[in-house]
Amino acid sequence: MNEKVRAEKLEELKTQLEFYRDLGVDFLVSPPKPKGPRPEARAEAPLPLSYGSSGGQSAAEQGEWERLIRKIMACQACPLFKGRKQAVPGEGNRRARLMFVGEAPGRDEDLQGKPFVGRAGQLLTRIIQAMGFSREEVYIANVIKCRPPENRTPKPDEIKACSPFLLRQIELIQPRVIVALGKVATDFLLQSPKSMSELRGHFGQFQGIPVMPTFHPSYLVRNEGNKEIKKMVWEDMKKVLELLKS
Numbered sequence: 001m002n003e004k005v006r007a008e009k010l011e012e013l014k015t016q017l018e019f020y021r022d023l024g025v026d027f028l029v030s031p032p033k034p035k036g037p038r039p040e041a042r043a044e045a046p047l048p049l050s051y052g053s054s055g056g057q058s059a060a061e062q063g064e065w066e067r068l069i070r071k072i073m074a075c076q077a078c079p080l081f082k083g084r085k086q087a088v089p090g091e092g093n094r095r096a097r098l099m100f101v102g103e104a105p106g107r108d109e110d111l112q113g114k115p116f117v118g119r120a121g122q123l124l125t126r127i128i129q130a131m132g133f134s135r136e137e138v139y140i141a142n143v144i145k146c147r148p149p150e151n152r153t154p155k156p157d158e159i160k161a162c163s164p165f166l167l168r169q170i171e172l173i174q175p176r177v178i179v180a181l182g183k184v185a186t187d188f189l190l191q192s193p194k195s196m197s198e199l200r201g202h203f204g205q206f207q208g209i210p211v212m213p214t215f216h217p218s219y220l221v222r223n224e225g226n227k228e229i230k231k232m233v234w235e236d237m238k239k240v241l242e243l244l245k246s
């Protein structure tokens, strides 16, 4: 390893440790072990459309996923298809016990075809790692699969047009718990008249699946110096970990 690479790795480690300190992480987490026979993430060969790992799926399930991904990639059901470079279906372990749902792809996601890969995505990755998981062990998706212009909030008719895709993803994955990142995902999953500040930090339900609403990582980016917000997110994630252990 040359000096430059070593320095970059040390800098990344320092940034990560500082972030954990701000979150209030005072221990290293081992991911909760699943109860029962449900398969965990495994290092299996990616499917032909590599937007997730198969995690022990049957051929029928893999075929179902491939059809779903193809539909998303070709979808023109709302005007957002006109401005996209590519749709962003989601990625991760298709048998994940923990699923994260955000709002919509941004510029970096639109370019790379992957969810949460910009600055907010890096924060989400650190949160996932602080919980003791890798990105490959969880599933990450958005309510909306194509980037809205200038990253504006998706419109109700766009959410309505796109929602069958997320619903099918949840149905196929059957996660043990969903983390709703931000207001759009929280409103979609919980359909509650309450405000985000009332809902945040308390489990709701989506079709029998516990949903933990928390702040969107981009809100953390916008409030980078605010350690209280980071700590609140970490408190929410600790509740998720407790539930996964039970």
Ligand code: SF4
Residues within 6 Å of the ligand: 072, 075, 076, 077, 078, 079, 080, 081, 087, 144, 145, 146, 158, 161, 162
């Ligand atoms: S946002 Fe959803 S509904 Fe609209 S074009 Fe993209 S995939 Fe289709």
